[in-house]
Amino acid sequence: MAKITRKEFLAQDIVLLEIEAKRIASNAQVGQFVVLMPYETSERIPISLHNWDQIRGTIQIVFQIVGRTTSELSTLDVGDYIYTLLGPLGKPLELAEYGKVVCVGGGLGIPPIYNIAKGLKEKGNEVISIIGARTASLLILEELIREASDELITCTDDGSYGRKGFVTEALRDLLNTTKIDLVIAIGPVPMMEAVANLTRPMGIKTIVSLNPIMLDATGMCGVCRVKVGGQIKFACVDGPKFDGHEVDFADLRRRLAMYKEEEAKALEEWKARI
Amino acid sequence: MEGKDIERRIPIGERPPEERIKDFEEVCLGYTKEEAIAEAKRCLTCSRPLCVEGCPVGINIPAFISYIKEGNFPQALEEIKKKNLLPSICGRVCPSEYQCESKCVLGKIGAPIAIGALERAASDYGEENHLCEGNSPSHSVGRVAVIGSGPAGLTCAAELARSNIEVVVFEALHEFGGVLSYGIPSFRLPRRIIQKQIETLKAMGVKLEKNILVGRTIPFRDLLMKEKFQAVFIATGAGLPQLLGINGENLEGVYSANEYLTRVNLMRADQFPRYGTPIKRGKRVAVIGGGNVAIDAARVALRLSAEEVYIVYRRTEEEMPARRVEIEHAKEEGIKFLYLLSPIEIKGNGEKELVCKRMALLDERDASGRRKVRETEEIFNLKADVIIIAIGQKPNPLIPSLEPTLRRGKEGEIIVDEEMRTSLEAVWAGGDIASGAATVIMAMGMAKKAAESIKRYLGVT
Numbered sequence: 001m002a003k004i005t006r007k008e009f010l011a012q013d014i015v016l017l018e019i020e021a022k023r024i025a026s027n028a029q030v031g032q033f034v035v036l037m038p039y040e041t042s043e044r045i046p047i048s049l050h051n052w053d054q055i056r057g058t059i060q061i062v063f064q065i066v067g068r069t070t071s072e073l074s075t076l077d078v079g080d081y082i083y084t085l086l087g088p089l090g091k092p093l094e095l096a097e098y099g100k101v102v103c104v105g106g107g108l109g110i111p112p113i114y115n116i117a118k119g120l121k122e123k124g125n126e127v128i129s130i131i132g133a134r135t136a137s138l139l140i141l142e143e144l145i146r147e148a149s150d151e152l153i154t155c156t157d158d159g160s161y162g163r164k165g166f167v168t169e170a171l172r173d174l175l176n177t178t179k180i181d182l183v184i185a186i187g188p189v190p191m192m193e194a195v196a197n198l199t200r201p202m203g204i205k206t207i208v209s210l211n212p213i214m215l216d217a218t219g220m221c222g223v224c225r226v227k228v229g230g231q232i233k234f235a236c237v238d239g240p241k242f243d244g245h246e247v248d249f250a251d252l253r254r255r256l257a258m259y260k261e262e263e264a265k266a267l268e269e270w271k272a273r274i
Numbered sequence: 275m276e277g278k279d280i281e282r283r284i285p286i287g288e289r290p291p292e293e294r295i296k297d298f299e300e301v302c303l304g305y306t307k308e309e310a311i312a313e314a315k316r317c318l319t320c321s322r323p324l325c326v327e328g329c330p331v332g333i334n335i336p337a338f339i340s341y342i343k344e345g346n347f348p349q350a351l352e353e354i355k356k357k358n359l360l361p362s363i364c365g366r367v368c369p370s371e372y373q374c375e376s377k378c379v380l381g382k383i384g385a386p387i388a389i390g391a392l393e394r395a396a397s398d399y400g401e402e403n404h405l406c407e408g409n410s411p412s413h414s415v416g417r418v419a420v421i422g423s424g425p426a427g428l429t430c431a432a433e434l435a436r437s438n439i440e441v442v443v444f445e446a447l448h449e450f451g452g453v454l455s456y457g458i459p460s461f462r463l464p465r466r467i468i469q470k471q472i473e474t475l476k477a478m479g480v481k482l483e484k485n486i487l488v489g490r491t492i493p494f495r496d497l498l499m500k501e502k503f504q505a506v507f508i509a510t511g512a513g514l515p516q517l518l519g520i521n522g523e524n525l526e527g528v529y530s531a532n533e534y535l536t537r538v539n540l541m542r543a544d545q546f547p548r549y550g551t552p553i554k555r556g557k558r559v560a561v562i563g564g565g566n567v568a569i570d571a572a573r574v575a576l577r578l579s580a581e582e583v584y585i586v587y588r589r590t591e592e593e594m595p596a597r598r599v600e601i602e603h604a605k606e607e608g609i610k611f612l613y614l615l616s617p618i619e620i621k622g623n624g625e626k627e628l629v630c631k632r633m634a635l636l637d638e639r640d641a642s643g644r645r646k647v648r649e650t651e652e653i654f655n656l657k658a659d660v661i662i663i664a665i666g667q668k669p670n671p672l673i674p675s676l677e678p679t680l681r682r683g684k685e686g687e688i689i690v691d692e693e694m695r696t697s698l699e700a701v702w703a704g705g706d707i708a709s710g711a712a713t714v715i716m717a718m719g720m721a722k723k724a725a726e727s728i729k730r731y732l733g734v735t
Contacts, residue, residue: 023491037448043541043550044448068550084448086485215541215551216456218446218487219672220513221533225524232517232524237672251524258526262552269547 002036002085005058007078010140013065014108015074016050022057024087030095030119031112031209031241034061034087035217038072042083043266045069046214046236048112048186049088050141059087062111062140068266075274089217090240093207095123099181102174103129103149104167104195106187110141112209113186118148126150128178130170132187136161168194180204185244189253196244206244210235212255227251281384284313286391291606295576298460298544301603302366305388307345310395314342316380317387324377325389330719333357335374335389342392351400354393359432359474360425360718362467365394367458368715369597414440416732419503421488421673424452426509426705426717428475433725435478437734442503443480446487449540452511453706454714456540457532459570461577462600489672498700505700505728508688509721512667512706518562522620523663527554531563531571531664538574556660559583560628562617563664564594569601571662572609583609584656588616588633593644614647615654620661628656669707685710694724702728 006018024034033048051060065074076082093116101120105113110131121127127148132155133139139154139161146152153170154162163170168191174180175198183206185195192208199206212224212235219237226235227248233239287303288294294301305313317339325335333354341350354361370390378386416439420427423445431441449455451468476482488494488510497503515530517523534553537543541551559575561568564587572583585604587594590613594601605611615630632652640646669686681689681697687710688696688703696703702724705717729735 023486027491027493041542041549072550084485086446086448086487086491088490089487215533215536216447218513219670220456220515221536222515222517222530223533225517227524232519254526255524259552262546266547266550266552270550 001081001083004076004078004080004082006060007076010062011138014062014138014140015065016060016062016111017073017076018058018060019082019085020057021059021085021087024059024085025052025054025057028052028059028088029092030115031093032088032090033112033240034059034085035089035214036073036082036086037084038069038076039083042072043069044084044215044217046089046211046217046240048209050111050114052115062108064108067263068270071267071270086217089236091238093119093184093241095119097123098125100126100128100179101182101184102171102180103127104171104183104185104187104191105129105131105145106167106185106191107133107138109185109187109191109209110139110145113184114141114144114148116184116186117145121148121150128153128174128180130155130167130174132156132162132167132170134158166194167191168198171195172198175199175202175204182207183244184208189249189256192244192247193249196247196249200245207241208244208247209240210242210247210252211240212252213258226255280316280380283316283385283388284309286388288603291608294461295607298577300464301461304365304398305391305395307347307395307399310342310347310392310399311345313388314339314392317343318379320379324379325374325387328374328377329357330373330715331357331722333374333393338396339387339389339392342396347396347399348401350392350396354396357722358718359436360428360471361393362397363425363454363463363471364715364718365390365392365397366463366467367713368393369713371598373715414438415734416440416505417503418442418505418507418728418732419444419488419497419501420507420509422446422452422509422511422705422707423450423472423482423484424454424509424511424705424717425714426511426707426721427452427507428471429718429721430507430509430704430725430728431480432475432478433722434728435475435480437729439729439732439734441480443475443482444486444488444492445482445484447540448484450482450484452509453513456536457567457570459535459539459574461573462570487672489676494673494677504732505702507721507724507728508673508696508701508703508707509705509717510670510673510707512710513670514668514686515663516666516668518617518663518665520617520619522622522626525620525623525626527556527626527659528620528661529554529663531561531567531662532667534571534662535567535574538578544578553578554660555579556658557581558658559660559662560586560656560658561662561664562586562628563666564589564596565664565666566596566600567667568662568664569596569604569609571664573604573607575660575662576607576609580660584658585609585611586615586617586628586630586656587611587613589644589647590614590635612656615656616647616649625657625659626661628658628661630654630656667706669710692723693727694720695727700731
């Protein structure tokens with residue numbers, strides 16, 4: 001059981017939760033995630049860590065209310081307890097001196113980009129962040145990301161804020177004018193795939209963070225298996241970060257869609273119940 | 275008891291197949307008190323009992339059976355508990371037919387004594403009147419961390435707690451029991467039995483903490499340094515599922531047995547959508563493998579209303595590592611067994627096709643004494659919408675991968691000496707993490723050995 005200490009709507013249906021989790025906060029590293037179950041009857045779902053505070057013993061996560069489990073999570077308020085919280089999970093991102101790094105965050109990829117940009121900048125890298133969303137109201141955490149980066153480019157698909165267009169377009173322009181040593185992309189699968197396709201011919205190392213379905217998230221069930229470089233990897237323990245040029249995105253998309261019907265049914269049942 | 279009667283075992287009550295495949299309630303009903311007493315009376319109480327040699331934890335079997343003969347179930351349970359603190363679990367899942375029962379002299383003239391069923395009877399009836407004998411340690415004489423709450427972890431914790439050692443058990447999942455909870459279905463081991471064993475441990479003063487993945491939530495080294503444990507017992511099991519490495523393995527509806535079983539046993543997907551975790555309920559289900567896990571998965575599929583369930587095994591029934599009684603149960607329930615087939619590809623989507631090569635049985639035997647097989651050119655196709663891969667598990671790699679100085683074997687198992695000590699000072703390991711995938715009772719045997727060694731290390735006698 002983990003107590004919620006802060007709850008904030010960052011946008012319509014996008015919620016930031018701060019949770020008391022002393023041990024996770026003490027041992028969290030850049031690029032890791034947690035698995036949680038809002039209630040005893042819930043699914044276990046993975047959510048990236050956005051931020052943590054070792055001294056206060058708290059962690060922060062950001063999620064969008066889309067299906068059953070995130071709807072359940074959104075019903076919990078400050079003072080309520082999350083039934084199960086496990087973390088920090090996954091291999092941390094190696095914080096090295098890469099040089100000039102671009103951190104690309106799309107939609108719900110923005111929160112985890114925060115700790116990565118911050119970690120890389122503290123390590124002495126020059127960090128340029130590109131964040132994007134469908135529209136201005138969904139472009140979250142801009143000020144935090146700006147603080148964590150040397151430079152920030154914002155984009156919206158509809159042009160309501162910042163550059164008009166996808167983050168990949170902003171990235172392309174940047175790559176055409178500047179020598180970049182590393183790209184890190186987190187966001188929807190099509191976005192990460194587009195980034196990987198863009199950087200592949202340029203030979204720029206690109207790390208993506210994969211979000212397959214998970215169950216135990218400790219390496220035991222294999223549901224999160226992804227194809228990377230022709231090999232099967234478990235995203236929960238071998239990842240979630242992988243070389244974007246080696247990831248089989250089509251396979252990932254198929255596996256993510258596996259329970260679409262069931263997910264709709266689960267949400268419906270829950271809505272009818274409350 | 276005279277003449278032919280001594281050759282015959284008192285039958286053990288089971289629910290009829292047509293009834294039991296509709297739910298997840300226990301299949302085996304166990305003996306009534308009267309039946310248990312009658313079965314116990316067949317025991318010859320050998321002066322040099324061979325059955326004890328067959329028990330990995332050395333229970334004084336004739337002694338506990340003698341108490342059952344007198345109808346003294348609490349005393350029988352006390353006798354078992356001297357060596358085994360999880361009798362209600364072992365009485366259900368121990369492959370006793372290959373262990374104690376295989377050594378019973380009655381086996382030469384008829385059926386050996388049903389030791390497993392009597393152990394269960396002792397645990398079922400022995401605690402009726404005095405629940406959970408708790409003896410919280412008054413003063414602690416040492417502090418030990420146990421990683422994993424499966425059979426090895428629980429056994430080691432119990433043994434240490436009995437000697438007034440403070441024990442903290444860390445579990446990564448949200449329920450205790452390890453493989454007992456996520457792996458073994460409730461129709462073989464009801465959840466209340468696991469729950470009761472956990473409660474007993476708590477009453478003995480053992481602390482259990484869930485949702486802690488040692489290596490991540492607590493760095494392994496912190497246990498000895500920051501958290502001030504004097505010794506650590508690693509019992510993280512063999513959780514890493516083996517896959518076939520064939521095309522189509524990532525298709526929708528293709529599961530590792532671990533995933534399939536975890537969805538149901540731990541996450542209650544059988545009660546979807548009230549419980550949020552879904553599972554594909556196939557009409558035709560194929561399970562690849564021949565061990566207990568394969569049989570468990572097949573029987574779960576049946577209970578999720580599959581119309582046809584197949585076990586696809588590369589050798590023949592004789593070579594199957596699964597318990598005989600479970601193979602029989604599966605057959606009674608209508609599961610079909612296909613032998614000498616080795617999958618090479620999974621085709622299609624939704625309705626899939628498992629493409630197999632027909633194998634030929636050779637006279638030659640492998641190291642385990644089982645007959646070897648070789649591939650033939652013949653292809654066999656099996657239609658199935660759900661395919662479950664149950665070809666084994668390997669030791670959990672997390673802690674060894676984060677501790678490069680912890681010596682590991684070829685299969686990823688942690689190397690231990692005869693006292694279950696690892697290559698690291700003050701660190702022991704036991705159960706499947708040290709042996710690769712084995713049985714509950716083997717894990718318990720190792721855990722007991724480790725506990726003895728830890729006690730010596732701490733200077734506790």
